[in-house]
Amino acid sequence: MDKVLVVFRRELRSYFATPLAYVFIVIFLVLAAVFTFQVGGFLERNQADLQSFFRWHPWLYLVLIPAISMRLWAEERNSGSIELLMTFPITLWQAVAGKFLAAWCFAGIALALTFPVWITVNYLGSPDNGAIVAAYVGSFLMAGGFLSIGMCLSAATRNQVVAFITAALVGFIFLLAGFPLVLDFVRGVLPQAIVDAIASLSFFTHFDAISKGVIDLRDLTYFAALIGFWLAATALVLDMKKAE
């Protein structure tokens, strides 16, 4: 466990050693504000909740999370430092877990910095703060989901641009799977059980429930299983093509 922490600390610090962290946080906050106030019509809605804030998170993450995840392994591969990391006396799992947790923690920091919007809504009215906490938890879990996908795809390449694009693409598929438009389309061809299975794979289906303040064990299990799956896939990809 302490080895995970060592990898975690190095990784997290490396985000802040380059302008990446600051640029990312600023863009994330600006976009979150634009979507909430301009597109989402937070003030016009006249409702004391953060629906217009959280409903854009899947789309923000779709574009911004791959920017965090793309460097996780592609950069190590490109600079050759992966050879150092893999010959230190740590297990592959410790390396994967440490790096993932650092990226997730960084995404968490960016998310936490949106707190002024929470203060705003409390200043303007009296929202259900329990529901808002739940939505933050859901958003954080979804960020972890996007990150785990991006991390696996980053492990497969040494090119960060490729890692970014593939992560955004796979993330997009995971989002779309829950859209009525897509589901109506496949409903015509596939049996209902498979349609339900596809729908249940989507971030939207699970995030939607949590963002309304309902924390269901099934949704938590979904995100945990999703992250677990993609981390295992990362370890597998690394093991298969470490030296390439």
Place this chain on the structure above:
Amino acid sequence: MITIKNLSKRYGDKLAVNDLTFSVAPGEVLGFLGANGAGKSTTMRMIAGFISPSAGQVSVCGHDIEKAPVQAKSCMGYLPEGAPCYGEMTVGEFLDFVSDVRGLSGELRRQRRAVVIDRLGLAPVVDQVVETLSKGFRRRVGLAQALIHDPQVLILDEPTDGLDPNQKHEVRRLINELSKDKLVIVSTHILEEVHEVCTRAIIIANGRIVADETPTALEARSRYHHAVSLRFEKADELAAARREITLLAEVAAIESNERELRLTAIPKAGANVLSAVGAIIAKFDWDVPELHLESGRLDEVFRSLTEPSVGKGIEQSAAAEL
């Protein structure tokens, strides 16, 4: 102690490393030689546990690298080819990170950090970001990283590649200092290095071992082993010497360089050319400002072993020696 048994690595249908078996004992400095692409780095990477062998076993300090990778890696220091590093960290941060990963703590940690910084002359750059360092310093940071836990086994993949002559000398001195109680494997394609640091040399070609001897024994395989080289002042004396020395019974062949007025007399197997040539110089009273006895040319042995086309000549001369 490193034991390697029937080690092979296959990439597709290409066999990069083909059935290597050897062992290295503490106190030995093994030079691992081979042309580019001969399988040096692949072998080093398998020993260090970065890539898995297709077949065979590697055991480091009694731990199998596949079955007990963490224990095996703990007693090893490894400098990968090109000395990769985390560029955005400062030298100090990077060394701290490696100490943490290696589980160093307390007084030992402080002491080891100070020792490697001092030994590798990193004091002036401790607070500098690795990315901004010169190639020589980066290589030294790589070495510091490999040494920080005072490992029993050191695997260095081309530690002097790209360094200037002074830095090369420094690194060789360091390896010589270390080698007293440790086991070092150094890969290189710089042959002069072999003589300076190695107690033993393995040459591989196409993934196979083609020689495993001391550097001196390798040199003895050269057709230049115990050859005599002379330099003349006058061109007519060189021409005369060519004629006279060729006639000597001990001499197998003669090579001369008209521009530098040099002449090399290659001996027949086991023959002593030096005294014969010395006698003839005295007899004709030539002006010879330089004369030396060659111990053999490693680059020639290396080429003959790794390039089959050059090999024919040396095999014949080796056969003649026997």
